[in-house]
Amino acid sequence: MVNRATTVNQALNDAVSLREPQKIHEAMRYSLLAGGKRVRPVLCLAACELVGGTEAMAMPAACAIEMIHTMSLIHDDLPCMDNDDLRRGMPTNHKVFGEDVAVLAGDALLAFAFEHMAVDTAKAGVPPARIVRALGELSKAIGAEGLVAGQVVDIASEVVLGAILGGGSDDEVERLRKFARCIGLLFQVVDDILDVTKSSEELGKTAGKDLVADKVTYPKLLGLEKSREFADELNKDAQAQLAAFDPDKAAPLVSLANYIAYRQN
Amino acid sequence: MVNRATTVNQALNDAVSLREPQKIHEAMRYSLLAGGKRVRPVLCLAACELVGGTEAMAMPAACAIEMIHTMSLIHDDLPCMDNDDLRRGMPTNHKVFGEDVAVLAGDALLAFAFEHMAVDTAKAGVPPARIVRALGELSKAIGAEGLVAGQVVDIASEVVLGAILGGGSDDEVERLRKFARCIGLLFQVVDDILDVTKSSEELGKTAGKDLVADKVTYPKLLGLEKSREFADELNKDAQAQLAAFDPDKAAPLVSLANYIAYRQN
Numbered sequence: 001m002v003n004r005a006t007t008v009n010q011a012l013n014d015a016v017s018l019r020e021p022q023k024i025h026e027a028m029r030y031s032l033l034a035g036g037k038r039v040r041p042v043l044c045l046a047a048c049e050l051v052g053g054t055e056a057m058a059m060p061a062a063c064a065i066e067m068i069h070t071m072s073l074i075h076d077d078l079p080c081m082d083n084d085d086l087r088r089g090m091p092t093n094h095k096v097f098g099e100d101v102a103v104l105a106g107d108a109l110l111a112f113a114f115e116h117m118a119v120d121t122a123k124a125g126v127p128p129a130r131i132v133r134a135l136g137e138l139s140k141a142i143g144a145e146g147l148v149a150g151q152v153v154d155i156a157s158e159v160v161l162g163a164i165l166g167g168g169s170d171d172e173v174e175r176l177r178k179f180a181r182c183i184g185l186l187f188q189v190v191d192d193i194l195d196v197t198k199s200s201e202e203l204g205k206t207a208g209k210d211l212v213a214d215k216v217t218y219p220k221l222l223g224l225e226k227s228r229e230f231a232d233e234l235n236k237d238a239q240a241q242l243a244a245f246d247p248d249k250a251a252p253l254v255s256l257a258n259y260i261a262y263r264q265n
Numbered sequence: 266m267v268n269r270a271t272t273v274n275q276a277l278n279d280a281v282s283l284r285e286p287q288k289i290h291e292a293m294r295y296s297l298l299a300g301g302k303r304v305r306p307v308l309c310l311a312a313c314e315l316v317g318g319t320e321a322m323a324m325p326a327a328c329a330i331e332m333i334h335t336m337s338l339i340h341d342d343l344p345c346m347d348n349d350d351l352r353r354g355m356p357t358n359h360k361v362f363g364e365d366v367a368v369l370a371g372d373a374l375l376a377f378a379f380e381h382m383a384v385d386t387a388k389a390g391v392p393p394a395r396i397v398r399a400l401g402e403l404s405k406a407i408g409a410e411g412l413v414a415g416q417v418v419d420i421a422s423e424v425v426l427g428a429i430l431g432g433g434s435d436d437e438v439e440r441l442r443k444f445a446r447c448i449g450l451l452f453q454v455v456d457d458i459l460d461v462t463k464s465s466e467e468l469g470k471t472a473g474k475d476l477v478a479d480k481v482t483y484p485k486l487l488g489l490e491k492s493r494e495f496a497d498e499l500n501k502d503a504q505a506q507l508a509a510f511d512p513d514k515a516a517p518l519v520s521l522a523n524y525i526a527y528r529q530n
Contacts, residue, residue, distance in 0.1 A: 068376075071372070072372075075368055075369075075372060078368060080363075080364035080365045080368060081365050081368065098345075099345035100345045100346050103340055103343060103345060103346065103368070104340075106372070107336070107337075107340060107371070107372075107375065110372065110375050110376065111333075111375065111404055111407045112404070114379045114400065114403075114404040115400075115401060115404030115405050118397050118400040118401040118404060119401040119404075119405075122397050122401070127393075128392075128393035128394040128396070128397045129393040131393070131397050132383050132387050132393045132396050132397060135379065135380075135383040135400060136380060136383040136384040136387070138379075139376055139377070139379040139380030139383060139384075140380050140384075142376045
């Protein structure tokens with residue numbers, strides 16, 4: 001999985017090269033290449049290969065997902081939104097480049113994500129009908145409902161995207177959608193748990209924010225112990241959806257689920 | 266053309282209906298349905314029909330273009346950008362809904378534009394290959410280069426989009442691209458002229474802004490008289506590109522060019 005993240009980083013670096021207008025691209029690259037776990041793109045690639053597709057078929061979509069995710073982080077951190085100074089252990093985008101550039105860099109990442117996905121997936125030889133279906137799926141996931149629910153790119157969508165682009169059957173796509181919904185919820189539960197159990201330094205972002213913001217979280221709703229049990233259950237439910245697939249090909253998704261369940265930051 | 270704008274308004278109203286999350290959709294609709302000349306969508310529809318397509322083939326693209334245009338206006342007006350209070354004669358989006366909602370409403374309009382175009386154009390029966398090509402064209406036009414050049418959706422792109430979706434030949438698409446480039450430049454020259462010759466009330470937006478902002482404009486570069494001559498020339502060049510088409514079908518584009526050249530606000 002570490003190798004996979006490296007491949008994604010390389011693809012992102014190539015996709016958003018440093019060009020005119022220089023300052024905007026610098027700002028885009030600053031946040032896009034700042035690290036992060038690349039869980040979303042790796043899930044997208046794994047789903048594509050699970051249904052018989054190749055890495056090249058899903059790589060532009062995997063990059064697009066990460067661009068959109070980064071856009072949402074940049075805009076969420078703005079002073080008029082969450083007003084955050086730290087992200088992934090570094091100063092937030094607007095702290096470095098100014099608010100005006102941060103707004104534009106986010107907009108540009110969102111627009112470029114669609115360009116990259118439409119143009120480069122076609123270059124990879126994926127049939128146009130699949131691309132249109134995948135684009136509809138992606139944009140639906142990040143529309144007004146997705147963006148504002150604060151979830152931005154429901155984690156299910158990248159798995160579904162990969163499955164569509166890899167040529168999965170309707171049945172396979174739906175099974176993977178269920179897998180991803182469990183994983184997405186799992187991710188959120190673990191995030192909530194980490195927010196109350198880890199320091200800012202360990203997380204690479206401001207800890208304890210949910211408490212300060214008076215946010216509804218799983219530990220507050222269920223208590224810490226029950227939240228951990230719920231996380232275990234979601235992990236099991238997710239992996240049950242993979243039973244119908246070739247175990248060798250499903251292995252990366254199994255280990256991703258475990259990684260999400262047991263991550264420490 | 267007035268009828269056409271009404272049809273576009275109806276389609277926009279249907280596409281972005283009032284739904285959850287209520288406040289974001291209210292903000293999206295406030296700016297999207299605030300009027301405006303709908304020059305861009307009307308050009309898109311006219312280009313589609315000029316090459317033999319139907320209105321339904323290009324309507325989702327026409328709406329998508331207007332959504333993206335509106336997004337760029339909302340974000341440009343933000344305090345950290347141009348800090349504008351008036352737009353189309355009304356208080357700007359963030360003045361009414363707050364900055365946080367204005368950022369999200371813009372993001373949601375951009376994302377929904379792609380969803381609407383991908384999903385609804387497919388429903389209209391346009392072949393997927395054409396949709397993918399049109400999506401690539403649209404997103405390229407509004408990527409980092411387009412957004413940051415402040416032009417956002419180069420006016421050429423909507424004409425090219427219409428021509429692609431309507432099934433135009435490569436030759437027809439390129440001829441219309443040239444037409445649109447002339448029109449786009451014409452639009453800018455006339456905008457610059459109006460900024461120095463009209464009042465805020467007549468324009469429905471703050472007049473004299475270019476002077477205050479020390480922006481490079483055509484009247485400043487060429488003088489007012491030469492700017493008007495340049496506008497006439499661009500209008501003639503644009504219309505020359507339409508000579509190869511059926512005059513009846515080209516009539517809406519001819520009158521649009523004249524409308525852009527002779528508009529008073």
